[in-house]
């Protein structure tokens with residue numbers, strides 16, 4: 392498999408994002424040199440690994456985090472910043488997939504995940520420009536009725552009242568585009584500066600007593616009563632190991648690799664927009680995404696740039712023309728942005744599963760793997776870290792709910808699964824145009 396940890400960026404360099412340019416500084420953490428010990432070794436310093444480290448350190452465990460690059464270098468430092476409430480899969484589909492009881496338990500955890508993000512921000516004073524409100528927008532009129540019915544169902548069956556239906560007239564009032572008809576606005580969801588949030592979690596984990604080693608790529612995990620986690624320059628022996636590598640897991644652990652497939656998504660940022668243009672595009676400070684399978688997602692930054700994302704390729708290397716391709720998509724929705732320059736463009740790798748439900752796996756005793764958040768991991772990866780910490784501490788109720796959700800291996804083995812997925816994605820993106 393191509394090595395996504397080294398293919399698209401130089402070692403230790405953040406993607407050239409607007410986030411990397413504007414995040415509050417964070418001190419370099421020392422690489423692992425020589426042999427060390429821990430109760431728990433966490434691999435990966437994204438939201439999942441950092442949240443696991445924070446919650447474990449708060450419980451009194453000796454924790455070491457090993458990160459190949461920098462804190463928040465992966466998807467966690469460069470995503471769309473949208474904090475979803477609930478699961479990535481809607482509850483109608485989820486009930487069909489797993490039955491009502493498990494669907495309800497999973498939804499509750501998904502709502503708690505968004506609440507956890509808000510609590511961590513408050514508790515640890517993380518300055519990451521959190522704002523409430525995310526709208527899902529119908530790119531075809533035929534979805535309008537189902538959206539209205541979904542809001543009613545969520546209030547009736549789930550006692551979930553933070554969501555409301557946006558009829559087409561209201562969508563037109565909120566957004567300066569004719570590209571969408573109806574929508575759903577959820578005020579329990581929100582958006583934030585992803586790298587500032589990741590660095591805030593790292594600061595909280597350090598304050599709680601965890602150790603973070605940057606520039607410390609794990610090469611292998613050797614089983615045993617005390618497992619050995621080996622990097623090029625050192626090793627940690629630990630009773631528990633948590634793999635939190637998501638789309639970058641590569642061949643580190645075969646069962647996770649079989650279930651979590653990397654795909655790339657791309658974001659552009661415009662120059663700061665004049666107030667009337669910015670507010671003409673988005674009247675409120677909410678974030679938005681649409682019903683396309685190859686989803687478009689956008690919001691305004693606090694300095695009034697349009698941050699616009701959309702997936703454009705399924706090869707591992709970021710294609711050189713991606714900024715133009717994403718810009719074309721943005722202009723199809725907001726043609727009024729044509730005169731404004733694109734100042735930043737970056738790609739990132741996320742992990743998807745076949746079911747689009749996260750992958751909570753225990754490949755063997757003492758080894759936990761969390762990933763596959765399928766484009767909805769700001770809240771859920773944070774929650775996965777907290778749940779993994781609970782499981783290490785012997786409280787597995789929420790782990791068992793999440794592990795019961797299906798995330799089967801991709802067909803085709805490691806050699807064929809990527810080409811098969813590419814075909815499926817191309818088919819799905821063609822359907823978006825129907």
Ligand SMILES: Cc1cc2nc3c(=O)[nH]c(=O)nc-3n(C[C@H](O)[C@H](O)[C@H](O)COP(=O)(O)OP(=O)(O)OC[C@H]3O[C@@H](n4cnc5c(N)ncnc54)[C@H](O)[C@@H]3O)c2cc1C
Pocket residue numbers: 396434435436437438439440457458459460461462463464465466467468469470471472473474475607608609610635636637638639640643655656657658688700738739740741742761762764765766767768769770771772
């Ligand atoms: C462009 C883009 C837009 C997105 N938009 C949204 C959004 O708006 N809302 C949302 O909820 N989700 C979004 N996502 C998804 C979300 O960012 C992820 O689900 C989430 O950040 C996953 O966190 P994580 O900690 O599991 O993984 P990551 O943040 O990817 O962290 C994994 C870390 O593991 C490290 N690592 C990997 N292998 C090793 C190794 N062998 N040794 C040591 N370290 C290793 C990597 O360097 C990396 O830092 C988006 C993703 C992308 C790429």
